Amino acid sequence: MAKGATTPDEPGSTWRGSVPDSGAVVDPRGVVLALSMGTCRLLGYELAEVVGRAAKRLLAEPLPAPVRRSCAERENWSGPVTVWRADGDSLLVTVQGHPLQDTAGDTYWFLTVVSLDQAGVPSASGGALDTALFKQWALEQLPLPMALYDRAGVRFEVNAAMTRESGRADHDLIGWPMGQSASGQTLAGSQGVDETLRRVLTTGDAVTTELHGLGPGGTAGRVWLLSLYPVRDPGGQVCGMSAAAVDTTEQFRARRRLTILNDAGLRIGTTLDLGRTADELAEVGTDHFADFAVVDLLDSVLRGEETAAGRNNLLVFRRTAQRSVLPGCPESVVPLGATYSYPEDSPPGRALAAGRGALHSARDILQWWEESSPERAHSIRTYGIHSLMAVPLRARGVTLGLALFFRHRAPVPFEEDDLRLAEELGARAAVLVDNARRYGQERATALALQRSILPQHPALHHPAVEVASRYLPAHSSAGVGGDWFDVIPLSGARVALVVGDVVGHGISASATMGRLCTAVRTLADVDLAPDELLTHLDDLVLRMDREETVDRPDHPGDLSGEVGASCLYAVYDPVSRRCSMARAGHPLPALATPDGAVRFLDLPTGPPLGLGGLPFEVAEFTLPEGSVLALYTDGLIESQARDVDEACDLLRSALADPGRPLEETCDRTLRDLLPDARTDDVALLLTRTRALSTDQVATWELPAEPSVVARARGLAGERLAAWHLEEASFTAELVVSELVTNAIRYGSPPIHLRLIRDTALICEVSDVNSTAPHLRRARLSDEGGRGLLIVAQLSQRWGSRHTRTGKTIWAELPLPPAQEAS
CATH class of the missing domain: 3.30.565.10 (Histidine kinase-like ATPase, C-terminal domain)
Structure with a gap:
């Protein structure tokens, strides 16, 4: 025992008897969070001298081994503890420890002094106080809401903190089971705890659970961490239960906010489609905090134009997405795809003018819509809409649209926390919408460039061949590639057939394709043989690659190979019916002869354009008149849906009828071979050979x-x-x-x-x-x-x-x- 410690056995001991109004709360770090006034009087400290300090500084001797073991295992414990008083003396008391856990798994400790001796506890005047009264003071002055229940689960004691948190007087709570009161109403946030209470009383296990409900007056959502502990008699039998609650509303809201934002990050922006992105924002809103949500994007944004005002300098919006907890979105009075404007004095108009979100009650929105939009006012009354959040969608300083969130099922109106969450969701969605808008503009530009370069009516009446062609860009998520084809008339009634594929996607690939296509036409005009033409084209790609390396000095290392392409070049002579061709890393062409046989021509493999220094070989074939020659890019036969061999078999089947019109053969080939979601461009060129008599x-x-x-x-x-x-x-x-x-x-x-x-x-x-x-x-x-x-x-x-x-x-x-x- 510490020197100077007083015990109940020492004559002249000042502190004797039980200790009422004595309790403390210690956080997981061992810091005292709260202290009852009785404990302060017991130890002689002021409240400010203890709260916020480490609890071990009050210990005059180390905790007993059983107590340390119980603390490590987070179990209830009771035992003697020697503590320092403010006057320098030590005091031996018996303490009970009760662990309280939050949802993060951290353990708080609620400590009470259960006894000093059997005589009582002295008052400030020196007389002994009644032990029961002392305990009542401790329970009343403890800042944590607490209640005591008997073996039947009926509440027989509550402290002042519990009455404040529940919004009811103590006489309305005592004598009723958990979750009920004398008024017969279920207490806010107590739904579903009956089963938990019975488990504690039946099994004797301590349980920690989270309760959600309304605070006093039902004005705001609250969350409590409720800890239920069995109370045992000297024989070890459960004779009742104690309950302590910690308000974790702020922690819960922070976790909820992070959860929603994480979910939104996974669900919003899964594609580069403007409508889909807007719908995903509305869906996340109704799944988490709103009963009805609409997303209106500027009509100019949907058309791929810069933001522009409409009539009377008002922004013109188009209803792009709407979601509701009710089937069919009956709250909406504007159909999807409709255009309209918000006046500047309307709630959405004021939010747009301010450039930030705004909260509005039913009275605010009814007051304006009664005069300007009676059908909206009717919808608000019909469905009981009582709260609105208007959040502008802005990215990179540009207004792209507006998101509106409504509540009519949830009884609690939107709060500032909801508005901050909605604004963050709107900011993220706006960036994704802007990305989709910019991508759409780039895609439209690349497609326009691509189609301006590709032949629109490639030599339909050439004496050497009959031609049919198709070009299909990749789906929007992949981007426009650099596939191209061409039919070039040559001297002597001959014709050149070209198919190529530039590495990459986007405007850069389209621009590279344009340069290569122009180069092929120029080289074909001087009647170069296929292998010589590919050699010159290879040199051009190497120069382009070096130019790009010089233009991008910020990229360290060797950038060779940034520009690359594959190409197949063929020359057909209708006089001799001879076709000479060479390829640079390109798929083999297919030939369907008039007898119905289909084969892939045995053409020597050449390196892709851009490697340099490697030769190209020419192969010559005699083609019967009426043969169909199929040239294509790898997007036709390479996909995740099937392997290349299966795709080649399907191509053979599509070409098996050489007498079929070439346009029909093109359509059938694309229908049979292409999957629904294309990740690469496809160029297909079909030619039926002719011969001069x-x-x-x-x-x-x-x-x-x-x-x-x-x-x-x-x-x-x-x-x-x-x-x-x-x-x-x-x-x-x-x-x-x-x-x-x-x-x-x-x-x-x-x-x-x-x-x-x-x-x-x-x-x-x-x-x-x-x-x-x-x-x-x-x-x-x-x-x-x-x-x-x-x-x-x-x-x-x-x-x-x-x-x-x-x-x-x-x-x-x-x-x-x-x-x-x-």
Whole structure:
């Protein structure tokens, strides 16, 4: 025992008997939170000297081992404790400890001094006080609401804090079971505790539970942490129960706020669709704190435009989403999709003008809507709407819309905490709406750029092929990609077929696609072979990649490979029916022949564009007339819905009928292969090959002699007469004469002359010299140098192309009007 400690056995001891009005509350850190006045008098301290200090500083001796063990296990305990008094003496008392747990799992301790000796406790005047009276004082002055219940669960004692929290007098509470009062009404927040009370009295286990209800007067929602403890007699039998409550409303609201915000983070903004985002905001509102919610977005935002005022400088809104706890949202008087404006003096208008949320009671909103919108006033009365929150949706300084939250089922009106929560939800939703708006604008821009580059009617009447095509952008969540196709007329009635796919999505991918598409057309115009064209295209992609690296110096490290693409380039000649093609990292083309067989062409694999230094190989195929050649991007056959082999089988099935109209085949192919949610763009180009008949082509081999020019003119004139093109004979013979003369003078034998009649008259002269001709303007004193200038002025197009054995100079002449029409 500590030196100077007094006990009931010591003669002359000042403190004797039981100790009423003696209690304290200690938090999980061991700090004294509350102290009864009786304890202050017992120890001789002022309240401010103890509250807020560590409880162990009052201990004159360490706690007994059984007490420490009970504290560690969070169990009720009772035992002797030696404490310091203010005068420096120690005092031995018997203390009972009761653990109180909150929802976070932290343990508070409620401590009471149960005895000093059997004689009583002295008063301030030195006389002994009645022990029962002392205990009553302790219970009354304890700041925590407490109540005592007998074995039948009937309340027989409450303290003043309990009467204040329940809003009822003590005589209205005593003599009634938990949750009931003398008035016969159920006490606020006590629903569902009967079963808990019976369990404590039956099993003897302490229980901690959370109660929700209304505070005094029913004006605000309150939450209490209720701890129920059995009271046992000396024989260990449960003879009653004590209950202590801690007001945890603020902690509960903070947890609820975090829970709602976390839920909103998961549920709002799951897509980049404006309507879906607005609906998700309304749904979260009605699921957690509102009975009816509407979201109105500016009509200009939904149209992808910048915010603009409508008539009379009023913002025009469109009802985008509405949710209610009642089926069908009967509270609404504005249908989804309708447009309207809020006057500046209306509750929503004032919130919009202020740029922050506002709370309104039923009287406020009725007063305005009675005059301006009787149908809204009727709805407010019909459904008993009594509270409104108007929250502007603003992001990056721009007003995007307005969210309105109503209550009519919940009896408690909205509070400032609800408004702060709604404003935070509105701020988050506004950022998501703005992101969706900006993405929609970017997507529209990328699509416009994409469609302006893609051929709208690709060579529908080309003599070499019949064409059908489709381009489908990815769904909005994935973004517009860089897929493209093209059909490019070439010299000699030939045609180039191109399909490509740029890595990435968005405007950047569309811009890169535009540059590549233009480059392919330029390179095709000089009649490069497929492998040479892909080599030049590969160099272009490498330069673009280096340019992007220079333009983004803030990105450290090697950025090579940021720009990349795949491409397939094919050239089809309707005279020979030969098709030469090469690919750069692109899927294999499919060929359906007139006999119904479908196969994927064995085309050598080439590296994707942008790697550099690796060669491309050309493969040639002879295509029967009427064959269908399918070129496509990987978005057609690659998806999460099925593997590539299954998609290829479906493509074979879709192409199995080569006689079907190409437009129908396009539709069936996309319907059979594409999933509902596309994550990549799809480009599909179908071509049915044509062949020029032998009577449309005439070819001669000529010796390299000057005298052969006259013969060439005669051969050309005879063929034109057979084709009934006498009107074009003079011009055609002159062009043939100049081309043959140029080949004899600057080329190498053998020399070939070829005439092709289709939508135009094509004159071609070939030799084995690879030197390309150059157009120049001859001086007055020059005897030559005017041949190609004459050819250029007489023809609608002319040019030269390299072949495997040399070069070909060609010119296209318009047909006479009658022949052209036929």
